[in-house]
Each structure stands twice: as structure tokens, then as C-alpha cells.
């Protein structure tokens with residue numbers, strides 16, 4: 228698969244090329260075989276290619292260097308989620324999909340097969356109370372074993388590639404049963420088996436069919452994180468470490484890297500960490516930034532980012548273009564399709580992210596870039612976050628008292644609780660708390676009790692549970708029109724909005740309503756903004772004749 232290139236005669240300045248590729252108006256990056264080396268890359272300048280350096284580019288007068296013969300290096304990251312590699316058949320299809328881009332040298336990031344992460348979490352929970360002798364009989368363990376052993380058999384690869392992991396997994400569950408506890412650290416180690424096995428199977432399969440591949444565990448590759456088990460943050464040291472390792476392996480022995488998504492290594496304890504559910508997207512964008520690659524692809528089971536969760540609105544349509552800000556907001560406010568932090572490295576590296584469907588590779592997908600033409604955009608997507616807790620906090624002191632907001636937020640900071648949506652007046656604040664922080668049931672009540680107790684020292688507090696945030700992501704320059712339409716819909720449903728907030732990012736308007744009304748609201752809003760005839764005119768939708776991004 229590695230393509231040798233002829234003698235490269237000219238090269239354009241790194242920054243120019245980087246800018247040109249990243250800002251490529253046409254989203255077709257693959258056919259545009261521009262030499263690429265990135266100013267954000269931590270890798271040495273390699274892989275410069277010139278097969279299609281157009282005249283236009285030459286005329287820009289930036290021919291600077293002569294290069295010796297170079298071998299092509301990595302060209303993009305392709306991340307495949309659990310649904311894309313759910314069984315042997317899917318693995319074959321993904322391998323074919325990768326092969327269908329013969330001129331690319333991708334870096335592959337994989338999630339665990341299918342629902343393996345959920346099964347591992349359930350197995351861990353059961354192990355806590357099942358007793359040591361029953362630990363090897365946990366149903367979820369059997370399901371995981373069946374799936375992985377069946378897959379290696381069907382693919383015709385040696386079961387040795389995962390047999391040690393399956394044995395160790397069983398031992399680990401026995402250990403949890405013996406200890407009768409599952410700490411966040413152990414939980415991360417437990418779920419890491421999913422990605423460790425899927426990548427080993429995939430790499431073995433590629434090698435079997437003659438494509439040279441090399442498996443990497445992210446925690447050995449240089450993905451360094453905080454010690455916040457179950458939700459670790461990637462640290463800066465990751466970028467040079469990953470770039471150095473992947474680059475030197477490429478130079479010494481080129482092979483397609485198959486890397487575990489979702490996992491990292493804690494800086495202090497050196498234990499395995501996870502990046503939060505759906506964290507493989509973040510692994511992909513991190514690697515893309517580390518190597519300064521021209522494109523990051525995340526392959527899912529939907530035709531890109533949609534106008535709404537398709538489980539909620541089956542009529543949801545793909546959104547062809549998004550900005551990093553829109554995608555980040557959408558992910559942060561609960562759209563499962565992207566990990567909330569995944570846009571950060573892509574934005575920092577200014578690397579386009581393409582969301583594609585591995586079940587329907589010819590669908591154009593969604594292209595996420597720094598900027599896009601917003602002149603026709605009204606609403607991009609509607610996102611629902613359920614089971615949110617809202618706090619109404621009214622100062623008991625006099626009007627004009629300064630420092631009230633600071634005191635309130637310092638209480639949240641002390642408790643490590645994130646706040647999602649905020650609306651303030653001089654003497655009152657309404658805010659919603661991030662439910663992902665409220666991880667275990669007992670802790671929720673404890674935490675909330677403590678928050679209220681602390682806040683009551685300076686204010687009157689009303690705690691309102693079972694609320695939902697409906698986020699309207701789009702062109703907030705047109706907020707009057709968005710709100711006019713939205714409130715018409717909500718009024719016709721007889722729904723009272725309890726809080727409204729326009730994000731500083733200027734791409735999001737959040738509305739808080741009761742949980743039991745939220746779904747109906749989202750469906751009606753989606754119908755008005757995306758399904759009616761008028762909405763076709765006001766919103767950007769995929770054109771029928773498809774002048775939208777496509778892969779070569």
C-alpha cells in the first residue's frame with residue numbers, strides 16, 4: 228500500500244501548504260495531492276508529495292526548497308467506532324474501505340467491538356457482588372468471549388492474538404469479586420480490554436490479507452493523561468511523544484498503525500485511563516494534531532452529524548458543513564455522535580474533521596472546519612440533554628452587592644461540579660448542573676445536598692430536578708428569527724420555558740423545559756425547522772443533486 232514517490236523537486240513553505248490544505252474551499256482533500264507538512268506538526272517534515280501541485284499553486288511564487296526523494300508518510304487519521312467494527316463481517320468491510328483509498332496511508336484508530344465497553348462495565352458491576360467462584364460465569368464475560376473468539380475464527384486469524392487478554396480479563400473479574408469493589412482506576416483498566424482486543428484482531432486481519440499493519444496500545448504510544456480515571460484529560464506532552472514514536476516507526480519499518488481509541492496513560496500513577504465515553508473520537512483528533520495531518524475522519528453508523536438524534540427524530544438529515552464551534556457545542560450539549568472534547572485538538576491544529584458512515588461510504592458526510600459560509604444558515608441541529616438539575620439561587624443580601632456570582636461559582640469549583648447553562652440578574656442566578664459529573668446515584672444526592680447547604684449560607688435556593696436542556700445550534704446572528712419560530716412552536720404546545728441562555732460561542736441558544744415535555748418539544752421544533760417546506764429555504768440541507776463534500 229505504501230506508495231513511493233518520485234524525486235520531489237519543489238516544495239512550498241510549510242505554513243502556506245498547511246493553510247491551503249486546511250482551508251481548502253473544496254472539501255476534497257484526497258484528490259488534491261498537495262505536499263503536506265504542518266506547522267503544528269510535531270513530526271519532522273516528511274511525506275511531501277507533488278503529483279498534483281497545480282499551476283495556480285506554483286504561481287503563488289512560494290517555491291523555496293528542493294527536496295530529496297521522500298517516502299510518503301501518514302496522510303490521514305481514520306477512526307472507526309464500535310458500530311463500524313461490531314463483528315467479523317464489519318471488520319472485513321472496514322478493511323475493504325481502507326483499501327479503497329489506495330493512495331492513502333492512514334492511521335487507524337479503533338473503538339471496542341460493538342457494545343463491548345457496556346458489557347465490560349456491566350461485568351465489572353456484577354463481579355463486585357457475585358462472589359469469586361461465580362466471577363467466571365458472568366453472562367457479559369461469556370458474551371465478550373463468544374464475540375471475540377467467533378470473530379477471530381471467522382476472520383481466520385490466530386486466536387493467540389487475544390487469548391491472553393481473555394484470560395487476564397477473567398482473572399481481573401475474579402480480583403474485583405474478591406475485593407468486592409470496583410474503583411475508577413480498576414474500571415478503566417477493565418474497559419481497556421475492549422480496545423486492546425479489537426485493535427489486535429484488526430491488525431492481525433490486515434496482516435493476513437497482505438496489508439502491513441502494526442498494533443499500538445495508546446497507553447504505550449505516548450497518550451499521556453491526567454489521573455482523572457473514567458474521564459481523563461489529554462496532556463500536552465502527548466503530542467510530541469506520539470509524533471516521535473509514529474514517525475520513527477514509519478521511517479524504520481512502514482506499516483499502518485492500528486491504535487486503541489479511548490485509552491491513555493495517567494501521568495502520575497502510570498495506570499491505564501479512559502477519556503470518557505465515546506473517547507475514541509478524541510484519540511483520533513489528538514493523533515491528527517500530533518502529526519499535523521491534513522484530515523481526520525470519524526466513521527460512524529450514520530450519514531454524518533444529523534439535524535437531530537435520529538432515535539428521537541427519524542426524519543433527521545445530515546448536516547453537510549459545520550464549524551468546530553458548532554460541533555463542539557453540539558457535542559457538549561449531549562449529541563452522542565461526537566465526544567465533547569474531540570473538537571479541541573482539531574481546532575488547535577486547524578485540521579478538518581469529516582464524519583462519515585462506514586455502512587454507507589458514498590454518502591457525503593459532514594465536514595467540520597474552522598469557518599464556513601453562514602449566510603444561508605439558520606439552524607444547524609437540535610440537541611436534547613435530559614435529566615438535568617436546575618438551581619434557582621436568589622441572594623439574600625441587598626441589591627448591588629458585589630461578589631455574589633464569584634461566591635456562588637467558587638462553591639461549584641470547590642465541589643468540582645461543572646455548570647452547563649447560566650442566566651443571571653443582579654441578585655439571582657439560574658443554572659443547570661452537568662449530569663455527567665453526577666456519576667453515581669448516592670453521590671448525586673450527597674453532592675446536591677452539600678451544594679444546597681453551602682449556597683444557603685448566602686442565598687435562597689430552589690432545586691429543580693427532572694429538567695431538560697434543548698440546545699438550538701446554529702446561526703445566532705439570526706437569533707430573533709430562531710427564537711420567534713421556536714417560541715411559536717413551544718406556545719402551541721403549551722410549554723413554558725423555564726430558562727433561556729445564549730451561549731457566548733454565538734452558536735447556541737439553550738432552553739430549559741420539564742423532562743416530560745422535552746421530547747415532544749424537540750420533535751415539533753425539528754418539524755418546523757427542518758421538515759416543513761419553508762425550512763428547506765431557510766436552512767442549509769443536503770442539496771438533491773449533491774454538490775457537497777465527497778471523498779475521492
Ligand SMILES: Nc1ncnc2c1ncn2[C@@H]1O[C@H](COP(=O)(O)OP(=O)(O)O)[C@@H](O)[C@H]1O
Nearest residue numbers: 308309310527528529532533535536562563564
Ligand atoms: N445529531 C446527531 N447526529 C448523528 N448521530 C447522532 C446525533 N445525536 C445522536 N446520535 C447518535 O449517535 C450515534 C453515533 O455515535 P456513536 O454511537 O458514538 O458512534 P460510534 O460508536 O460509531 O463512534 C448514532 O448512531 C446516533 O444514534
Ligand SMILES: N[C@@H](CC(=O)OP(=O)(O)O)C(=O)O
Nearest residue numbers: 308309338344504505506507
Ligand atoms: N469504546 C468506548 C470508546 C468509544 O469511543 O466508543 P465508540 O466510538 O463506539 O463511541 C465507548 O464505548 O465509550
